[in-house]
Amino acid sequence: MTLLHDSGPPLDLKEFRLLRDLINEFCGIYFADDSAYIVARRLRERLRDLGLDSFAEYYRYLQYHPKAQAELEAAAEVLTTNETYFFREAYQLRAFTDEILPVVRGRALARGSKRLDVWSAGCSSGEEVYTIAMLIDATGLFEGWDIRVFGNDISRRVLRKARGATYRSASFRAMIPQYDRYFIDTEEGRQVHPRIRSMCHFGHLNLMNQRRSAIVGRVDVAFCRNVLIYFDDSSRRKVLETIYQRLQRGGYLLLGHSESLLRSSTAFEIAQLTTDIVYRRPIPYTELPPRRVP
Numbered sequence: 442m443t444l445l446h447d448s449g450p451p452l453d454l455k456e457f458r459l460l461r462d463l464i465n466e467f468c469g470i471y472f473a474d475d476s477a478y479i480v481a482r483r484l485r486e487r488l489r490d491l492g493l494d495s496f497a498e499y500y501r502y503l504q505y506h507p508k509a510q511a512e513l514e515a516a517a518e519v520l521t522t523n524e525t526y527f528f529r530e531a532y533q534l535r536a537f538t539d540e541i542l543p544v545v546r547g548r549a550l551a552r553g554s555k556r557l558d559v560w561s562a563g564c565s566s567g568e569e570v571y572t573i574a575m576l577i578d579a580t581g582l583f584e585g586w587d588i589r590v591f592g593n594d595i596s597r598r599v600l601r602k603a604r605g606a607t608y609r610s611a612s613f614r615a616m617i618p619q620y621d622r623y624f625i626d627t628e629e630g631r632q633v634h635p636r637i638r639s640m641c642h643f644g645h646l647n648l649m650n651q652r653r654s655a656i657v658g659r660v661d662v663a664f665c666r667n668v669l670i671y672f673d674d675s676s677r678r679k680v681l682e683t684i685y686q687r688l689q690r691g692g693y694l695l696l697g698h699s700e701s702l703l704r705s706s707t708a709f710e711i712a713q714l715t716t717d718i719v720y721r722r723p724i725p726y727t728e729l730p731p732r733r734v735p
Contacts, residue, residue, distance in 0.1 A: 450488060452481035456496045460484070461677050463503055467513045468595055469649045469676030470520065487512070498695050514595070518645075520529045523565040526571050527608075528615045530666065530698055536717040537662070538576050541693050543610035546582050548691055556587040558660040562648060562684060563668035565593030567603025568612050568642070571633045574621045574640040591657055593646035594613065597601070606633040645696045657687050663669045674704065681706040685722055694720040 452460075456479040465471050472480055484499065491512070493499050503509050503516070510722060528534060549556065557577065561570045570592035577583055577590070594600050607630045624631040633641075645655060648668075663684050669677050684694060685708050695717075696702075702709055703718060709720040 450483075450493075450495045452477060452496045453486075456500060457481070459500050460496065460503070463500070464516060464520065465673060465676065467649065468517045468647055469672035469680060470517070470674040471556060471671070471676065472520075473590040477584070480520065484516060484733065486519055487516055490515075500729060508662060514597070518596050521596055522669075523594075525565040525568045526570045526612045526614055527661060528617050529569065529572075529621075531615065531617070532716045533666075533698070533719075534572070534576060536714040536719065537695065538580055539716075541662060541719070542580055542582060542710065542715045542727070543578065544691075545693075548689075548696070548709040549661070555583075555585065557583055558658060558662075560657055560660040560663045560684075560687065561589045561590065561592040562663060564599075564603060564643070564682075565595050565596075565703065566599040566608075566612075567592060567606065567643065569638060569664060569666070570641050570643070571604065571606065571623075573722060574637045575620050577640070578623075578637065579620070588640045590641045590642045591660070592641065592644075593648075594646050595645070597645055600643050602647060606638050610619065612618050648683065649676060651679070652685075654683045659689050660687055662690050662693045662695065663688055664695045665697075667700070669696065669700055671703070681708070688722040690722055691724045692722050694722070696720070699709045 446660065454474070457480060461472045461480065461543050473532070479599070481496070488494075488499055491499070493502065503512060506512065545557065549624050556565070559573050559577070561573060564570050570574065574588070574590045576587060592603060594603075607627060609630045613631070625632045625634060644656060645657070648654065665680070665684060669680065672680065679690070683704065688694065693712065708722070710723050712719050713720045
């Protein structure tokens, strides 16, 4: 069966499924059969760049060519969707600032630390990372602390934009005016203030690579919003296991509003906050503070 195509080499269903499975194994993204047209349209760009005449040749390239790993990254680049903006899902960010950060601060001080680590897993072009840093700064709870907000993505293109920290109007469609002070107007757009940028770090990372994910270190809070919806069940479980291992005991996981851990993980516990439901890595009973006797 040959799938409909606009121009360029056709992609039949067998070839699509072979390519789909390779991409899925590499980065966790899963495409159902009804997405074959989109996959064909986007991957034709890669065929043209490599001078290949068919998707069968492209599949062999991904299987056997010495540069197959780099090409898998390039394929993931054109197949991933990168949609984000500042202060996305404001209700969840209120829970982060009003309820999560005070708890995290207290736990850090209890263990004699003044370090705060937050991870944005699948950060796209960086708006979420800078939003997190601005929110932390605005609370005033962490003055003099060592603060690191780490963002990763599989796309090197969006990471370049994130490091540039300069954005156009589309990134500000949910902007909260009180945070305007954290931006500087330039000819290219609005640029994040250097003080906020110094808190933020970006790295190329495939979330399916559990060994490589160790570069993140231990974090107090992990944002993984609107990422897992693109993964199949098996890949989702693997990524959640990685996040679990990277979280401090008692650390929080924040997902997108349409995501949950149902059928994906039982390792986390639910934390019911005032404006949101989030997840938490449990604290072992032996590490809980002693209960006060009335």
